Amino acid sequence: MSSFSAFTERFNLFLYRQNIRKLSGAEIELAREWSMTLIRKEHPDFTPEQVERFYENLINVRISAVDEWTRRMS
Secondary structure (H helix, E strand, C coil): CHHHHHHHHHHHHHHHHHHHHCCCHHHHHHHHHHHHHHHHHHCCCCCHHHHHHHHHHHHCCCCCCCCHHHHHHC
């Protein structure tokens, strides 16, 4: 099971890098600014440091595929 988990983690990272590679620097910066604006709008009580930390936590989310069949049969 751990080998499948390691594979899905590597595959997710590969897909992420493929999608990010397609973006220009301007597009990446635009996405960052849009995200920061949305965070500030939704959390007006956050300090600038909290907004930055919230954003960093969003972009560093660990994504993994779930083997639904194995999960159900366990």
